[in-house]
Amino acid sequence: MANIITWARVKSPWVLHFNSGACNGCDIEIVALLTPKYDVERFGVKLEPSPRHADVLLVTGCVTQQCAERLKRVYDQMPQPKFVVAIGACACSGGVFAGNYNVVGGVDKVIPVTAYIPGCPPRPEAILDGVVKLLNALSPPKPKKQPKQVKTPELPKEEAKPEVAKPEAVTQQEVKPIVEEAKPNAKQ
Amino acid sequence: MRRQNQTPNSNIDIINVIETKLKDKVQIQLGQLGKAAIVTSNGLHRDVLKAMVEADEKTAIIAITGLDLGANLGVLYHIRTSNAFLTIRAEVPKDNPKIQTVIDIIPGAVFHELEVSDLLGVVFEGNRLPGHFVLSEYWPEGVYPLRKDVKASEIKLNPPPPEEEKQPEYGKIVKIIIGPQHPALLEPEKFAVTVDGETVTKVEPRIGYVHRGIEKAAESRTYLQDVYLIERICGICNTIHACNFVEGVEKILKTEVPPRAKYLRVIALELNRLHSHLLTLGHAGLEIGYETLFQYFWRDREPIMDLIELTSGNRVYASLMTVGGVRRDLKDTDLPKIKTTLEDLRKKLPFYRQIYRDEPSIKARMQKVGVLKREDALKLCVVGPVARGSGVDIDVRKDEPYEAYGEIPFKEIVYTEGDTWARMNVRMNEVEESINIIEYAIDHLPTGPFRVKAPRVVPAGEAVNRVEAPRGELFCYIKSNGTAFPERVKVRTPTYANIPAFLKTAIGENIADVPPNFVSLDPCFSCTDR
Numbered sequence: 001m002a003n004i005i006t007w008a009r010v011k012s013p014w015v016l017h018f019n020s021g022a023c024n025g026c027d028i029e030i031v032a033l034l035t036p037k038y039d040v041e042r043f044g045v046k047l048e049p050s051p052r053h054a055d056v057l058l059v060t061g062c063v064t065q066q067c068a069e070r071l072k073r074v075y076d077q078m079p080q081p082k083f084v085v086a087i088g089a090c091a092c093s094g095g096v097f098a099g100n101y102n103v104v105g106g107v108d109k110v111i112p113v114t115a116y117i118p119g120c121p122p123r124p125e126a127i128l129d130g131v132v133k134l135l136n137a138l139s140p141p142k143p144k145k146q147p148k149q150v151k152t153p154e155l156p157k158e159e160a161k162p163e164v165a166k167p168e169a170v171t172q173q174e175v176k177p178i179v180e181e182a183k184p185n186a187k188q
Numbered sequence: 189m190r191r192q193n194q195t196p197n198s199n200i201d202i203i204n205v206i207e208t209k210l211k212d213k214v215q216i217q218l219g220q221l222g223k224a225a226i227v228t229s230n231g232l233h234r235d236v237l238k239a240m241v242e243a244d245e246k247t248a249i250i251a252i253t254g255l256d257l258g259a260n261l262g263v264l265y266h267i268r269t270s271n272a273f274l275t276i277r278a279e280v281p282k283d284n285p286k287i288q289t290v291i292d293i294i295p296g297a298v299f300h301e302l303e304v305s306d307l308l309g310v311v312f313e314g315n316r317l318p319g320h321f322v323l324s325e326y327w328p329e330g331v332y333p334l335r336k337d338v339k340a341s342e343i344k345l346n347p348p349p350p351e352e353e354k355q356p357e358y359g360k361i362v363k364i365i366i367g368p369q370h371p372a373l374l375e376p377e378k379f380a381v382t383v384d385g386e387t388v389t390k391v392e393p394r395i396g397y398v399h400r401g402i403e404k405a406a407e408s409r410t411y412l413q414d415v416y417l418i419e420r421i422c423g424i425c426n427t428i429h430a431c432n433f434v435e436g437v438e439k440i441l442k443t444e445v446p447p448r449a450k451y452l453r454v455i456a457l458e459l460n461r462l463h464s465h466l467l468t469l470g471h472a473g474l475e476i477g478y479e480t481l482f483q484y485f486w487r488d489r490e491p492i493m494d495l496i497e498l499t500s501g502n503r504v505y506a507s508l509m510t511v512g513g514v515r516r517d518l519k520d521t522d523l524p525k526i527k528t529t530l531e532d533l534r535k536k537l538p539f540y541r542q543i544y545r546d547e548p549s550i551k552a553r554m555q556k557v558g559v560l561k562r563e564d565a566l567k568l569c570v571v572g573p574v575a576r577g578s579g580v581d582i583d584v585r586k587d588e589p590y591e592a593y594g595e596i597p598f599k600e601i602v603y604t605e606g607d608t609w610a611r612m613n614v615r616m617n618e619v620e621e622s623i624n625i626i627e628y629a630i631d632h633l634p635t636g637p638f639r640v641k642a643p644r645v646v647p648a649g650e651a652v653n654r655v656e657a658p659r660g661e662l663f664c665y666i667k668s669n670g671t672a673f674p675e676r677v678k679v680r681t682p683t684y685a686n687i688p689a690f691l692k693t694a695i696g697e698n699i700a701d702v703p704p705n706f707v708s709l710d711p712c713f714s715c716t717d718r
Contacts, residue, residue: 019376021398023714025423025504028467032493035486065324065345066397067376096417100401101333101340102324121423121504 009055010135012044016054016078020071020107021097022061025121026088030058038124045131051077056134059113062090062097063104075111083114083134087127092116202269205243206236221275221652221665222266233265233278237293246270246580248569249290250654251680252300253665254308256336261285261310265297266652266663266680273588275652280310289314296569296688300680307334307403322396322717333404340404361389364699377713386698391691398717406677411437411646414674415509418664421679422715423504424467427460428657429679430509435590436653436666437511443642447634449513450592454629455526456499456508457591457655458622462533463492464658465615465622468710469540472612475703476553481543488536491529498522513639523630530623537620544609544616554609558693558705561606568688572660573618574709577611579604584656596628608708615710645672657682659710681715 019027033040034047048054051074063071075084086107089095094105107113114137117130203216203224214236215227226236240247247269255262257279265276280287289312291298301312302321309332320327326345331338366379376397382390402421406414419430431453438445445453470485493503499518500506508514544550560570565578575582583600585593601617603610648670654663660682669675686709694702 019398021376021400021714023398023420023423023426024712025420025426028423029504032486032490035490036483037487037490061398062400064397064399065326066399069348070376070397096420097400097402097405099340100405101338101343102399102401120420123503 006138010138012046013055013131013135014046014048014053015056015058015131016048016051016074017058017060018071018074020059020061020067020091021064021103022088022090026060026091029121029124029127030060030087033124033127038128040128040131043128043132043135051075052079054078055081055083056131057082057084057111058087059084059091059107059111060087062094062100063107063110065102065104068104068110071107071110083138084111085115085117085130085134086113087117087130088122089118089120092118095120202240202244202272202274206239209235209239221264221650222273224272225275225277227277229278231288233263233276234288234290234293236276237265237267237290240267240269241293244269245566246582247294248566249294249297249300250569250661250663250685251665251678252297252304253676253678254304254310254334255667255676256308256334258282258336261308263287263304263310264665265290266665268582268661271587273652273654285309286311286313288312291315294569295567296685299684299687303684306332308332309335320396321394322399324396333401340401366702377711377716381694381699381702383699386700388694388697388699388702391694393687393691395687395713396717398714400718402718403677403679407674410644410672411511411674412644414677415511416507418677418679419505419507419509421681421718422712424464424712425460425657425659425662425715426504427456427506427508428655428662430507431457431591432653432655432657432662432664432679433666433677434509434511435655436651436664437646438642439651439653440646440649440666440668441511441642443512443640445513445591446637446640447592448517448636449638451629451633452514452518452638453509454592454596455518455626456496456506456514458626458629459492459496459499460506461658462619462622462626463489463496464710465619466492468658468707469544469612469615469619472554472608472704472707475707476549478547478549485540488533491533495526495529498525510639512642513637515639517638518633523633526630527627530626534620534623537616541616544613551609553701553704554612554708555605555607557608557701558697558708559605559607560689560693562604564692565606565689568692569685570660570689571682571685572657572710573611573614574660574686574689576600576602577614577708578606582661584654584661588654590653590655592629595632596625598625598628608705611708645670646674659683659712659715660686679718681712681718683710683712683715686710687716 017030086092090097091107094103097103098105115130115134117127119126213232217225228236250266250268253264259282260279261282263278267274289301301315302317304310305312306320306322319325326348328346331343362383364381364383366381378394380392381388406417409417415430415434418433419426421429466485466489470482473481496506497503500508560578562579565575565580579602581600581602586600598621601614603614646668648668650667652665654661662682663680665678666674667676690706690709693705
């Protein structure tokens with residue numbers, strides 16, 4: 001049962017976006033992630049309006065005095081296990097606004113943070129990369145071992161180094177017909 | 189409908205009016221802080237303002253700046269009339285900082301006064317709120333962050349009071365609290381909407397959730413550092429914020445920017461406007477449940493983001509502006525790419541225009557929703573597409589051309605309906621005008637240097653500057669004390685000036701019409717709060 005839950009969480013994390021006093025730069029990049037060019041939904045990531053349904057909390061902004069309390073409250077409302085991603089330089093450390101009179105500075109001063117994505121603002125690719133890395137970290141240890149087991153049979157290939165060129169040629173030949181088959185399909 | 193209108197009283201000499209009405213009582217300093225600075229005392233600022241409103245219906249308060257002058261607190265009323273831009277100066281003693289409000293003369297001043305009273309402690313008699321408007325509710329009494337003797341590190345907030353269990357209220361009249369964390373809002377801000385059945389009867393705003401204290405922070409950084417700090421007021425219209433500040437500093441320095449830099453700035457500013465308008469046009473689709481439109485607009489916004497990256501090296505924060513010019517030249521080899529991308533966007537525009545014109549769902553959700561009449565728009569001092577959607581023809585690019593806008597032909601888009609639909613159509617048409625402007629600027633790009641070297645230390649002086657941001661007129665006031673650090677930087681953002689329009693138009697509406705109406709004002713709380 002636990003495996004199924006972890007599988008569901010990794011395959012389709014529901015994220016909640018909270019702006020804790022950001023300049024909108026990171027926020028529009030998060031929205032850009034949802035739109036056709038980056039389309040994060042193909043990884044199963046879904047933006048969720050309610051904290052009670054969310055697995056991952058994406059926090060942007062430097063955490064202003066007014067938002068600190070609300071951020072804590074939103075975090076408390078999320079069900080366990082929960083993960084927090086701090087997006088942008090402000091969320092990581094306060095950024096240019098660190099030390100201002102109305103700024104707490106850094107999400108980790110209010111709630112625990114799982115992943116940091118620096119940048120002002122980070123590119124959508126960077127946010128995507130951060131989320132994927134977080135999801136990999138969430139994956140249960142068993143699937144992690146599996147790729148290692150897959151790699152071990154490859155070891156004999158490395159020993160037979162002179163034969164490397166031949167398999168490459170074979171793969172190219174194999175790939176070509178697939179592409180040709182795919183083209184008429186695309187036309188249809 | 190779109191029209192090129194003429195204001196009947198655009199030839200009034202407002203200085204003359206004040207001189208004849210209030211001779212000897214006020215001191216007029218020509219050429220300072222706009223067209224003139226009018227120094228008043230003993231509550232005469234109200235008389236000056238009254239005279240101006242009587243003479244010119246387009247008199248509007250752009251901003252109110254509070255200054256810490258040592259023993260006194262200065263209050264500057266920045267006024268725009270149909271053809272001039274001037275400042276009324278008043279001073280109040282620090283130990284008894286009371287001044288009479290002007291909201292009975294110009295209702296649009298209400299939030300400007302509240303901000304000054306919250307941040308600087310000036311008491312505007314007749315316009316007070318029980319709590320804080322911008323600052324945290326736990327903010328200590330009697331501490332005003334913009335005063336010079338207050339240090340950020342020494343401020344200690346009051347402990348939060350113990351939570352009380354609130355009994356839910358039942359009945360016909362319900363208070364719906366939107367925000368700070370709400371699916372309809374991308375940013376934290378709170379609006380308490382009182383609803384009678386389905387009809388909105390009252391809206392109480394509480395802003396300040398994104399207040400980062402940028403104005404105070406700017407005082408402890410050099411002018412060059414401030415360019416990047418001020419740019420971070422808003423991630424959407426960042427270039428224009430930097431440009432506004434840089435122009436203000438150049439006014440004090442009396443630096444003339446080379447012509448190529450002026451054109452390069454125009455290209456950067458219009459790219460910024462393009463991406464901002466496309467974003468809003470799509471966001472409006474999202475709020476009325478037309479998600480396809482949202483995805484379409486954001487898809488077509490991405491090539492513009494690529495152009496911003498091409499011209500500046502960064503997707504969101506262009507960081508192109510610097511005192512004396514721009515930081516990066518535009519390569520000649522990049523120009524065709526810009527043109528083809530814009531041409532592609534232009535080809536898609538008729539489709540979008542048709543959607544906004546004919547689509548039944550857009551018509552049903554936007555037409556006759558949130559109607560702001562011309563008289564109200566003038567009274568509430570709204571700016572930008574909100575004003576132009578209500579038939580008020582104000583556009584700083586036309587009224588007081590900055591950079592190269594005086595040399596570039598473009599149309600000022602004005603609709604007279606005043607509803608949500610009109611405001612969105614103003615933006616829709618401005619997208620095309622922006623494309624025209626960029627193409628004209630690329631075709632007429634002068635050769636020569638793209639920046640001049642400007643001194644780091646700025647001589648003592650004051651400057652006001654205003655530019656047309658995507659959301660409307662953006663204003664800044666810079667006071668220099670002869671060092672490398674500014675004495676005071678004040679930025680009034682267009683979204684701050686447009687909040688009264690939302691409070692006015694939402695009342696009497698259906699609760700379901702609140703989101704599209706709100707988005708049509710193009711809200712941006714990071715701008716609003718700073």
